[in-house]
Amino acid sequence: MAAKVTRSSASELDRSNIARAFATSGLVLKRAQGVYVEDEKGKKYLDMTAGGTTAVGYSHPRLTKALVSQVSRGIDHIDRQTMITEKASELTDELKTFVPNPLAKGKAVFGHSGSDIIEKAIRLVRFSTSRPVIVSYYSAHHGANATALSASPTLKEMGTNALSRFFNLPGFMHMPFPDSYRPWFADGSKAGDDCLAFLERLLSSVVSPRLVAGVLVEPILSLGGNVVPPDGYFQGLAKICRENDIPLIGDEVLTGIGKTGRMFALEHWGVWPDVLCAGKALSGPLPLTMLLAREDLADKWEPRDYVGISKDAYILGCVAAVEILRIVRDERLVDNASRVGSHLEGRLKDMVDDLGLDGDVRGKGLMMALELVESEKTKAPDSLRARSVVREARRRGLVVGLTGTWENVIRFLPSLTISERNVDDAIDILVRSFEAS
Numbered sequence: 001m002a003a004k005v006t007r008s009s010a011s012e013l014d015r016s017n018i019a020r021a022f023a024t025s026g027l028v029l030k031r032a033q034g035v036y037v038e039d040e041k042g043k044k045y046l047d048m049t050a051g052g053t054t055a056v057g058y059s060h061p062r063l064t065k066a067l068v069s070q071v072s073r074g075i076d077h078i079d080r081q082t083m084i085t086e087k088a089s090e091l092t093d094e095l096k097t098f099v100p101n102p103l104a105k106g107k108a109v110f111g112h113s114g115s116d117i118i119e120k121a122i123r124l125v126r127f128s129t130s131r132p133v134i135v136s137y138y139s140a141h142h143g144a145n146a147t148a149l150s151a152s153p154t155l156k157e158m159g160t161n162a163l164s165r166f167f168n169l170p171g172f173m174h175m176p177f178p179d180s181y182r183p184w185f186a187d188g189s190k191a192g193d194d195c196l197a198f199l200e201r202l203l204s205s206v207v208s209p210r211l212v213a214g215v216l217v218e219p220i221l222s223l224g225g226n227v228v229p230p231d232g233y234f235q236g237l238a239k240i241c242r243e244n245d246i247p248l249i250g251d252e253v254l255t256g257i258g259k260t261g262r263m264f265a266l267e268h269w270g271v272w273p274d275v276l277c278a279g280k281a282l283s284g285p286l287p288l289t290m291l292l293a294r295e296d297l298a299d300k301w302e303p304r305d306y307v308g309i310s311k312d313a314y315i316l317g318c319v320a321a322v323e324i325l326r327i328v329r330d331e332r333l334v335d336n337a338s339r340v341g342s343h344l345e346g347r348l349k350d351m352v353d354d355l356g357l358d359g360d361v362r363g364k365g366l367m368m369a370l371e372l373v374e375s376e377k378t379k380a381p382d383s384l385r386a387r388s389v390v391r392e393a394r395r396r397g398l399v400v401g402l403t404g405t406w407e408n409v410i411r412f413l414p415s416l417t418i419s420e421r422n423v424d425d426a427i428d429i430l431v432r433s434f435e436a437s
């Protein structure tokens with residue numbers, strides 16, 4: 001006879017059935033609508049972190065209708081090796097309306113997670129260039145499989161547990177990401193130039209460009225602490241890649257689909273990569289990711305080199321992504337993200353001044369964050385305060401994220417449908433949370 005399970009609290013539910021390593025915030029959700037979520041006790045929260053996986057707000061009626069309509073038509077899955085649906089091609093056409101040539105003439109590859117699409121991007125450039133080395137950044141985050149982890153050297157993912165070394169694959173080299181607030185070199189006033197010089201030195205004295213299959217970059221470091229590079233850096237990076245004939249892979253899994261106030265974050269700097277990876281909010285509630293690669297690169301990748309996954313380009317994921325992209329366009333959500341993002345940045349900066357906080361407000365569009373330090377002079381991370389403010393905000397009905405190497409960066413990444421009024425509500429709660437902690 002099956003054991004009867006009784007649980008009295010959410011945290012107990014978390015602990016009784018779900019492995020400790022699968023850490024959650026302890027919030028157990030019952031319902032989600034628009035920019036709000038509700039827990040199992042009926043308490044409502046303004047969710048300022050949903051943008052990671054949601055662009056159009058929770059339970060958007062058009063998305064629900066599109067999914068229900070597809071289910072009622074009956075194709076729930078086909079094996080990509082025997083058949084493909086029109087939807088996968090329709091999705092590719094739809095995504096291409098947001099990018100210029102040569103990507104708009106490029107080809108798509110599908111995946112299930114950000115980690116998966118990053119791994120496929122790496123395979124694609126390796127096979128199409130016949131070169132082994134991928135150059136990525138210290139403190140980057142590209143996902144959780146061994147390939148993505150190898151491109152993500154951080155203290156958390158690589159540095160604290162001897163066992164994590166076993167996920168470290170050969171063929172990866174790393175370089176510093178330009179961080180003007182916590183510079184790798186000198187005083188940070190030339191962080192972009194210094195990091196470009198590092199790459200040039202790497203290519204002239206450590207690894208020949210003829211061995212480099214690609215440079216993989218997040219436009220804004222995510223788990224690295226919402227770090228935005230100085231203007232000019234990406235233009236310089238693209239130039240070095242072009243001059244050395246090295247494909248640039250843009251990891252827009254988190255930053256893409258409007259969250260920074262542009263459809264793709266690299267647009268802020270007028271740069272388009274040779275391989276563009278999208279995920280998370282692309283397909284909202286369903287796990288579908290994709291990349292667009294320059295045609296000449298994609299066409300050099302032979303079918304015999306492609307090890308896909310049975311459900312690549314599965315139909316419900318494609319239906320969701322097509323509808324989400326159309327909603328983003330029809331509701332002009334990228335413009336909204338840009339406008340409300342400026343408001344959020346202004347309100348955060350005012351809050352820092354009013355409360356006399358030490359730290360740094362930075363980001364683009366709605367991907368905005370506040371790094372807390374103990375003093376401007378030492379810049380010692382104030383992780384304790386950040387954690388306690390996030391906890392207090394939760395108690396008061398606001399969900400904000402915590403990121404950064406030392407988890408001292410409070411991050412906002414709401415859905416693109418967020419309003420200025422929602423931002424004002426969030427800041428009011430945050431101010432009271434700072435005062436209480």
Ligand SMILES: Cc1ncc(COP(=O)(O)O)c(C=O)c1O
Nearest residue numbers: 113114115141142143222253254
């Ligand atoms: C920039 C970036 N790339 C890739 C990934 C991996 O995506 P997923 O969690 O869907 O595997 C993430 C996830 O946080 C991310 O932020």
